[in-house]
Amino acid sequence: MKRLINQSPNRVWRIGLALLPFALLLMLYISASEARLAENSYDKLLPSFQQMGDAMYRLAFEPSKRTGEYLFWQDTGSSLQRLGIGMLIAASLGMAFGLMTGALPLVGATFSPLLTVISLVPPMALLPILFIVFGLGELSKVALIAIGVTPFIARDIQKRALEIPREQLVKAQTLGANSGQIIVRVLIPQLMPRLIDAVRLSLGTAWLFLIAAEAIASTDGLGYRVFLVRRYLSMDVILPYVAWITLLAFVIDYALVKISRFAFPWHAQQEGK
Incomplete structure (x- = not known):
């Protein structure tokens, strides 16, 4: 049996x-x-699917009487723009800090404790400070995503850099490579697919920060719309918006997987994917 x-x-x-x-x-x-x-x-x-369909048709295909814009697509575009800019900044800073602290022992000894402490600060607690410093515009929302996600990516890249076999670094030095060449030609090519993995793992957190920031201070966005209509108990709008956010997150994650497999096929084989 x-x-x-x-x-x-x-x-x-x-x-x-x-x-x-x-x-x-x-x-x-x-x-x-x-x-x-x-x-x-x-x-x-x-609500029934008919009610949700009617509500979404009004938002997606009928212009707003107040602004003349198609609110659903405006909300989607605004949220994706904030998310994209925030994640791009977080990925760039996380890669830089993680690479330097993982590749250079002197830098790691100096800044690793600071990075650990920063990663323990709840980003949502910084939201009022960001609103005070940057105002209620786009910058504060993007900054929340970047500040919240960067420490996670940086620590993950740092860990991955430290896991690269020491033998590879020794061989590169034997062939005459200096520190900069080792970083560019040995470390970065191996860390790039790990960066994509780190971005994928942090997307859920980034969406959380985005929706929270839009709910508190915004005039458009998926999070703004969900929290706006909740006062009217408009579940026929809230449920489709939640489903749409989930679908967008899935599509972005799927796209990153495909990009990683196309650009770094050796990594997919190494991970058994």
Whole structure:
């Protein structure tokens, strides 16, 4: 008798099993929504898919009477722009700090304790300070993402740099490479795919900081819209927006995976992907 621990589904079964929980949750939601709406047609807690579709159609395809803009696409564009700029800054700073502290022992001994302390500071606690220093504009929101994510990326890159076999550095020095050449030709090529992995792992945190900043002080954005309509109990808007944020996060993560596999195929093979 084949033991359960040794059984592995084939590709078709794997896809089916992966979709099963989503199908069950969907059926559960539809049943609960129909039951609540049958009891009270004005119920807002569990709107039907028709109600959510109508709400999203108004936001996505009908211009706002106040501004004339398509709010759904404006919110999406604003949030993605803030997220993209913040993550780009965080990835650049994290790579620089992580590389220097991991590759150069003198720099690591000097700044590693500071980096550890900074990583322990809750970024959300800094949000009022950022609003005071940078104002309520775009800069404070981007700064929150960058400040919140940079320490994580930096510490991860530092750890990865320290894990690179010492033999590679010795061989490069034997061939006459100086410190700068070792960093550029030995360390950075091996750390770039790790940087993409670190960005992927920190995306969820970045979305959290973005939505929090937009909810507190913004005039557009996905987080702003969700917290704006909550006062009206507009679940027909909140639920699609949450689903859209989740889809965007998935697409960004998937795109980073494809970029990593295309640019660094050796890393995918090394990780067994």
